[in-house]
Amino acid sequence: MTSTVTDGTALSDAELDDLRETVRSVCADAGGTAAVRRLSERSPGIDAKLWDTLGRQIGLAALGLPEAAGGIGGLAEIAAVCEELGRTLTPVPLLSSTVLAGQVLAGCGTADRALAELAEGKVHALAVAAPDGVWRPDAVPVAVTWRGGVPLLDGTAPFVLDGADAERLVVAAIGADGLDLFLADPSEPGVTVRPVPTLDLSRGQAVVSFSGARARPLTAGGEGADIVSRALDVSLVALAAEQLGGAQAALDMTVAHVRERTQFGRAIGGFQAIKHTCADMLLQVEAARSAVVRAVRAADTPETLAEAAAVAQTWCGEAFVFVAAECVQLHGGMGFTWEHDAHLYFRRAQSDAVLLGGAAHHRERLAGLLGW
Secondary structure: OOOOOOOOEOOOHHHHHHHHHHHHHHHHHOOOOHHHHHHHOOOOOOOHHHHHHHHHHOOHHHEOOOHHHOOEOOHHHHHHHHHHHHHHOOOOOHHHHHHHHHHHHHHHOOOHHHHHHHHOOOOEEEEOOOOOOOOOHHHOOEEEEEEOOEEEEEEEEEEEEOHHHOOEEEEEEEEOOEEEEEEEOOOOOOEEEEEEOOOOOOOOEEEEEEEEEEOEEOOOOOOHHHHHHHHHHHHHHHHHHHHHHHHHHHHHHHHHHHHHOEEOOEEHHHOHHHHHHHHHHHHHHHHHHHHHHHHHHOOOOHHHHHHHHHHHHHHHHHHHHHHHHHHHHHOHHHHHOOOOOHHHHHHHHHHHOOOOOOHHHHHHHHHHHOOO
């Protein structure tokens, strides 16, 4: 059985640690969540300068892609980097472009040029969600018809992550032969990209409409569904790692605050109720870390990864929501202010919890995978 994640050149443990430290350093130099605040003043989106540094110069745009496309590493490297990006909510398209679109393109086997562009930092977005935001091959809202040997797309794709910043669109569409994948240019006639307001100020979404839009076929004969499903398992682990990083940052922020904030002449961290809450937050974070590690170790077998990815996303999504909410509460009135970062993590946690399907969806999927 082949690996689910499309691996590039593997990194040693020392190289992986160096990569993690490099990403953490670049994010710190960018001001951490300051990058989010600079963008949220107008609208969520991508920090193009920061992505040029991380994606092109450091090479994160090629993370987990085939070696022939200049790819480096596999799922372990993707998870390590996503965890670091999640710590500061860094507004770059690693999840949307490199992981979601990149893994789908790599699975097609016919997208060498598109993969090369993606690996160089060109932003791609994946349009496969059903109207309720969940991936279901039988509910894809875009259809394809052929005219003179040219595929034409019609329909509206919702919940396209970083769609407003995308230079290419990877689209799932249903045709006479089943579900296949296509590459579309958002600047072409018949393609309309509309950014939509979201709770999360650190990541943008868009609705993409197609009306007789020309596209390039990536698969044929209804092969697209299996490719998307495999790619989404990798993406679930990447998202779980992001959630882990965000939860850890919210916990660290909270612990620092309760050590410094005094009430009745003592640090509030000394009160038993506060200690218990912080202990609960720590347990959630460490359990989330275990779920991500377990999923990364399952990368070599598609069936095993599918189960581990569902577990990781179910646990990490709920853990991040819990920790971010307690972070706001334990900061008191300060935690509700625009100037404090707590609300940024709370917003990301709530958005991520349903980004690739909520916990209920993944529990249902897990039950099916285990034959319950």
